[in-house]
Amino acid sequence: MNNNDYIIRRENENDYREVENLAREAFWNLSKPGCFEHYFVHIMRSHEDFVPELDYVLELDGKVVASVMYCKAKLTDQQGNVKNILTMGPLCVLPGFQRRGFGKALLEHTFAKAAEMGYDVVINFGNPDNYVARGYKSCKKYNVCFAGDVFPAALLVKVLREDALDGRKWTYCPSDVDHPCDDEKAVEEFDRQFPPKEKGWQPSQEEFYIHSHSSITW
Numbered sequence: 001m002n003n004n005d006y007i008i009r010r011e012n013e014n015d016y017r018e019v020e021n022l023a024r025e026a027f028w029n030l031s032k033p034g035c036f037e038h039y040f041v042h043i044m045r046s047h048e049d050f051v052p053e054l055d056y057v058l059e060l061d062g063k064v065v066a067s068v069m070y071c072k073a074k075l076t077d078q079q080g081n082v083k084n085i086l087t088m089g090p091l092c093v094l095p096g097f098q099r100r101g102f103g104k105a106l107l108e109h110t111f112a113k114a115a116e117m118g119y120d121v122v123i124n125f126g127n128p129d130n131y132v133a134r135g136y137k138s139c140k141k142y143n144v145c146f147a148g149d150v151f152p153a154a155l156l157v158k159v160l161r162e163d164a165l166d167g168r169k170w171t172y173c174p175s176d177v178d179h180p181c182d183d184e185k186a187v188e189e190f191d192r193q194f195p196p197k198e199k200g201w202q203p204s205q206e207e208f209y210i211h212s213h214s215s216i217t218w
C-alpha cells in the first residue's frame with residue numbers, strides 16, 4: 001500500500017470503538033502493564049475541554065490506523081494573565097503501521113487546523129523521542145513549568161507561531177480531563193468490553209518512568 005493512499009478526516013461516532021481499540025493496541029504495556037488510554041479516549045469526547053474540531057483519524061484502505069485528539073488547557077503568567085492553549089494527546093498509530101509517517105501526517109494536519117482556530121501553543125507530556133522531529137522543544141526553553149517551578153523533561157512545547165511565547169514564566173494548567181483514568185476499577189471495567197489481552201512488563205515502562213519523573217534544573 002502506498003502511503004499516499006491514506007485520508008485524514010474528522011472522527012465520527014462510527015469510529016468510536018475502532019479508535020478506542022486502536023488506542024488500546026498502541027498503548028498496551030507501553031507505560032505500565034495494560035493501559036488506560038482507550039478509556040481516556042472514551043471519556044474525553046464528552047468532557048467540556050475536548051476540542052472536537054481537532055479530533056482526527058487517518059484512514060488507510062478503509063481502516064482507521066491512527067488517531068489524534070486535543071483538549072483545551074491554560075498557561076498563567078506571574079501577573080495572573082491567562083493564555084488559552086491546547087494539550088495534544090493521545091496520539092496513536094496502530095502497531096504494524098508505525099514509523100511510516102502517519103503520526104507525523106496527523107500532527108502536521110492538526111497543527112495547521114489549530115493555528116487556523118487561533119491557537120499558537122500546543123503542549124504534551126510524553127517521550128521527547130517521538131516529538132522533537134515535529135518541532136517540540138523542552139518546556140524549559142520557553143520558560144513553561146508546572147506549578148511549583150517544575151520543568152519536567154517530558155513536558156514538551158510546540159509553538160505554532162514564532163512569537164507565541166515571549167520568555168516570561170508561564171505555569172501550565174492542564175485540563176482535569178484525564179483524572180477519571182486514575183480510577184483503576186473503572187479502567188478495568190471498561191477494558192472488559194474488549195478482547196482479552198495479556199498484561200506484562202516491557203522496557204518502555206522503565207523508559208516512561210525515567211522520562212516522567214525527570215525534570216530539568218539547569
Ligand SMILES: CC(C)(COP(=O)(O)OP(=O)(O)OC[C@H]1O[C@@H](n2cnc3c(N)ncnc32)[C@H](O)[C@@H]1OP(=O)(O)O)[C@@H](O)C(=O)NCCC(=O)NCCS
Binds near residue numbers: 094125
Ligand atoms: C509515537 C507514534 C505516535 C509516532 O507515530 P509514527 O507514525 O509511528 O511516527 P512517524 O513515522 O510519523 O515518525 C515521526 C518522526 O518521529 C521519529 N520517531 C518516531 N518514533 C521515534 C523513536 N522512538 N525514536 C526516535 N525517533 C522517533 C521518526 O524518525 C520521524 O522523524 P522524521 O519526521 O524526522 O522522519 C506511534 O509510533 C505510536 O502510536 N506509538 C505508540 C503510542 C505512543 O507512544 N504514543 C505517543 C505517546 S508519548
